[in-house]
Amino acid sequence: MTTNVDRAGLRAPRRRAPPVLSPASGKSRRRVIWARNLSRHDRLAIGLMSLPALALIAVFVAGPALYSIWLSFTDTSLVGVDARHPSFVGLANYKFLFSTSGFFQSLGISAEFVFFSAILGQFLLGMIAAFVLARSQIRFKSLFGAAILLPMVVPEVVASLAWGSMLAPGNLGTANRLIGLFGAGPVDWLQKAPMLSIVVVNIWRGIAFAMIMFQAALRAISQDVEEAARVDGASGAHLIRYITLPLMKGPIFLFMLLTSITTLSIFGLVYFLTQGGPGDSTNIIAIYIYNNAFQFFEIGLGSAASVILLVLVAVLGVVYIRLSHVEI
Amino acid sequence: MTTGTVVDPPSKPDTATPTTSPDSSFPRRDFLRVAGVGLGAALAASQFGRRLGASDRTASAQSSSPIILKLAQHQSIRQKIDLAVLPLFQSQMAAQGYNVRVELVETTLPDNNYQTLVTERYSAGTAPDVDDYGSSWVPGFAEAGYLLDLSPYLTAWSQWPQFYSSVVGALKQPNGAMYGLIHEWATQQLFYRYDVLQKLGINTAQPGSWPELITRLQQIKAKTGQPPLIVPIGTQWASPEQGMYNVLLGTGSPLYDQQSKKWVVKSAGINYVFDLIYTLNNDGLIPTQDLLNPTPWEPTKYKAFVEGTMPVSFQGTWGWDYDWGPNGSAPIAGLDAKVKTWDFPAIQSNSAPYVDATAGWAYTVSANTKHPAEAVKLVEFLTTGKALAELLVAVGDASPRSGIADLAPYSQNPKLLQAEQEFRIAKTFPPYPDQDQADEAWEKAEDGILDGGMTGSQAAGMFAQLATQLIGPSNVQN
Numbered sequence: 001m002t003t004n005v006d007r008a009g010l011r012a013p014r015r016r017a018p019p020v021l022s023p024a025s026g027k028s029r030r031r032v033i034w035a036r037n038l039s040r041h042d043r044l045a046i047g048l049m050s051l052p053a054l055a056l057i058a059v060f061v062a063g064p065a066l067y068s069i070w071l072s073f074t075d076t077s078l079v080g081v082d083a084r085h086p087s088f089v090g091l092a093n094y095k096f097l098f099s100t101s102g103f104f105q106s107l108g109i110s111a112e113f114v115f116f117s118a119i120l121g122q123f124l125l126g127m128i129a130a131f132v133l134a135r136s137q138i139r140f141k142s143l144f145g146a147a148i149l150l151p152m153v154v155p156e157v158v159a160s161l162a163w164g165s166m167l168a169p170g171n172l173g174t175a176n177r178l179i180g181l182f183g184a185g186p187v188d189w190l191q192k193a194p195m196l197s198i199v200v201v202n203i204w205r206g207i208a209f210a211m212i213m214f215q216a217a218l219r220a221i222s223q224d225v226e227e228a229a230r231v232d233g234a235s236g237a238h239l240i241r242y243i244t245l246p247l248m249k250g251p252i253f254l255f256m257l258l259t260s261i262t263t264l265s266i267f268g269l270v271y272f273l274t275q276g277g278p279g280d281s282t283n284i285i286a287i288y289i290y291n292n293a294f295q296f297f298e299i300g301l302g303s304a305a306s307v308i309l310l311v312l313v314a315v316l317g318v319v320y321i322r323l324s325h326v327e328i
Numbered sequence: 329m330t331t332g333t334v335v336d337p338p339s340k341p342d343t344a345t346p347t348t349s350p351d352s353s354f355p356r357r358d359f360l361r362v363a364g365v366g367l368g369a370a371l372a373a374s375q376f377g378r379r380l381g382a383s384d385r386t387a388s389a390q391s392s393s394p395i396i397l398k399l400a401q402h403q404s405i406r407q408k409i410d411l412a413v414l415p416l417f418q419s420q421m422a423a424q425g426y427n428v429r430v431e432l433v434e435t436t437l438p439d440n441n442y443q444t445l446v447t448e449r450y451s452a453g454t455a456p457d458v459d460d461y462g463s464s465w466v467p468g469f470a471e472a473g474y475l476l477d478l479s480p481y482l483t484a485w486s487q488w489p490q491f492y493s494s495v496v497g498a499l500k501q502p503n504g505a506m507y508g509l510i511h512e513w514a515t516q517q518l519f520y521r522y523d524v525l526q527k528l529g530i531n532t533a534q535p536g537s538w539p540e541l542i543t544r545l546q547q548i549k550a551k552t553g554q555p556p557l558i559v560p561i562g563t564q565w566a567s568p569e570q571g572m573y574n575v576l577l578g579t580g581s582p583l584y585d586q587q588s589k590k591w592v593v594k595s596a597g598i599n600y601v602f603d604l605i606y607t608l609n610n611d612g613l614i615p616t617q618d619l620l621n622p623t624p625w626e627p628t629k630y631k632a633f634v635e636g637t638m639p640v641s642f643q644g645t646w647g648w649d650y651d652w653g654p655n656g657s658a659p660i661a662g663l664d665a666k667v668k669t670w671d672f673p674a675i676q677s678n679s680a681p682y683v684d685a686t687a688g689w690a691y692t693v694s695a696n697t698k699h700p701a702e703a704v705k706l707v708e709f710l711t712t713g714k715a716l717a718e719l720l721v722a723v724g725d726a727s728p729r730s731g732i733a734d735l736a737p738y739s740q741n742p743k744l745l746q747a748e749q750e751f752r753i754a755k756t757f758p759p760y761p762d763q764d765q766a767d768e769a770w771e772k773a774e775d776g777i778l779d780g781g782m783t784g785s786q787a788a789g790m791f792a793q794l795a796t797q798l799i800g801p802s803n804v805q806n
Binding site: 077079081096100102275278281296297298 | 440443444447448450451465468469471472474564617620621622761762764765768772775778779794797798
């Protein structure tokens with residue numbers, strides 16, 4: 001919900017009954033009003049019906065997260081003596097991560113990957129696709145929409161293998177066949193341009209999500225506002241810059257938040273294409289964590305890296321929310 | 329036009345959601361009905377489950393159901409051999425009055441993926457009774473408590489004295505227990521394409537030292553324009569025991585001190601090896617880019633060596649069959665005439681070129697098995713007679729015990745018979761506790777040279793630091 005209303009001083013007058021909420025109502029006040037109007041057994045029923053969901057969250061989300069935090073302070077391993085007798089090591093795992101270059105290098109690679117593939121690539125192309133498909137005079141609109149949506153329904157592993165085939169070295173790779181039409185020789189894409197390759201693949205896969213979010217946001221903008229602006233003499237560019245984009249600020253930042261989090265946690269797409277290589281050039285943080293936890297079996301160390309990632313994602317989320325002034 | 333001042337957002341679903349009306353409340357009667365039905369269903373399900381469990385146990389106790397042993401294999405060639413010989417084991421056991429059936433758990437995966445899988449199985453307590461994998465994994469699994477101590481069974485086995493002393497030494501852990509039975513043994517050397525080197529006019533006599541070998545490699549590179557030497561280096565290949573540990577053995581510096589039972593992470597030998605890696609990398613004598621990629625053996629050992637463009641390779645005896653044999657992963661036609669071997673060049677001034685012996689795969693029994701005696705019987709069967717002779721030829725390794733040399737098809741393979749004689753006198757580096765951690769530190773330090781621009785001494789320093797952190801300072805010699 002945007003807070004433009006607050007700044008415009010157009011706060012809706014407070015009403016007692018019925019307790020319909022105005023967009024400007026505070027969250028806590030809303031909860032109080034809502035709860036006050038429920039009978040005791042309604043509240044009990046809601047509580048009971050929430051129990052399965054809460055239990056699932058506790059068992060599969062909160063519990064493992066807390067356990068992972070605990071593991072990060074131990075030397076737990078899946079092999080060796082530490083597997084049988086794990087011990088509390090305090091901040092040793094964190095000290096290790098901060099004292100070796102590999103962890104920071106992985107974070108840097110992840111930041112590069114998120115910025116170019118999600119924040120830049122998916123955002124721009126998703127926005128363009130949303131604007132284009134919003135135009136009513138476009139023919140075969142649903143066909144284009146379906147084509148953009150398709151990558152989203154392809155399973156991650158299948159997408160990786162398909163792209164692995166497309167980017168294959170030699171004359172048989174689809175990408176090399178395409179550039180061969182223009183006289184260029186074959187390129188070993190995953191060796192010569194591994195980061196570019198995984199960025200392109202992730203953009204391809206994520207455009208659909210961006211497009212859906214932006215299309216919904218575009219549809220929510222009242223036609224009256226746009227028409228009023230046109231009457232005032234606003235050009236198409238002005239309309240986008242001063243009307244459409246400001247009204248889409250909330251969804252845009254929400255997209256940024258979600259896509260940053262999901263891209264940071266991508267594993268299979270990159271692992272099946274490059275396994276983090278060549279060398280460490282695509283060793284994103286998820287692969288770094290996987291390697292430590294499940295290739296070298298250092299569960300404590302892998303957990304510590306996960307906890308740091310969790311904190312970074314939380315900070316990122318807060319920053320986005322503050323910047324956008326949206327309520328999630 | 330200004331922004332954000334006159335825009336009243338259209339009404340959103342929020343405005344409608346939290347209102348309460350008599351229609352939306354949940355009547356007490358309905359609530360009680362739903363709760364009652366749910367509780368009744370839960371009770372009925374629990375009773376049904378209890379009765380079902382009880383009837384299962386009764387049926388199981390009353391029937392003479394066979395003992396099911398699960399044997400895991402992750403290489404298709406080994407699966408084929410097992411499928412062929414397991415009926416014989418079952419009939420032998422039946423003759424002795426045991427009703428045993430063996431289920432082969434076929435999970436065909438590359439070694440590193442299988443190591444992850446089997447570790448998770450052990451950790452979760454779902455491992456098969458018997459498993460088969462590289463003996464370098466055994467110490468880590470044994471220390472974690474995943475494996476059964478085979479010592480009491482093996483020492484009571486009539487055929488145990490036929491296992492060579494070097495094999496027995498490699499099996500024994502510092503506590504004296506044996507957690508795996510090594511069933512194959514390989515010797516490692518430098519394999520080279522004799523036909524290619526002849527064509528290029530390169531001397532094919534045994535190189536006496538590494539500088540001499542490097543000179544020849546540079547000559548090859550000058551003529552082909554390609555890095556000529558294939559060495560398993562780095563985290564992608566992840567097999568230092570097939571790579572530079574072979575060179576370390578020639579330096580006389582131990583990586584593990586058996587007396588103090590501690591790792592030696594700093595030594596002149598370690599410095600020598602990392603300096604050598606730096607030289608090979610810096611001079612473009614090894615395929616750096618391929619070594620940094622996933623499955624580095626594909627473009628090198630399975631392609632470039634076969635084509636003759638990378639004509640020298642670190643390699644074990646399994647190359648004769650498993651890799652380049654007629655039924656191997658990348659067959660070389662006329663293998664015996666085209667491929668010859670050199671011993672590893674000497675490093676110490678008073679020493680001679682040498683062969684390295686490496687323990688191959690080992691059978692292990694899960695500590696959680698319900699049938700330890702039968703599981704060990706299976707392991708004994710698989711390391712005996714025709715079952716072992718067939719396997720050794722299929723994977724191209726030498727026998728770890730006597731009594732196999734006369735059995736076909738092993739008896740018809742002179743290279744393996746020769747390897748069996750060689751490995752008993754070869755230098756060897758058996759796996760030790762914390763081997764995985766030491767290997768990890770070693771591979772990462774190698775990567776430091778391959779793609780991190782480190783010098784040999786910097787990589788040696790990185791190995792010492794990482795190994796100390798991963799193995800633990802108390803397990804490392806200062």
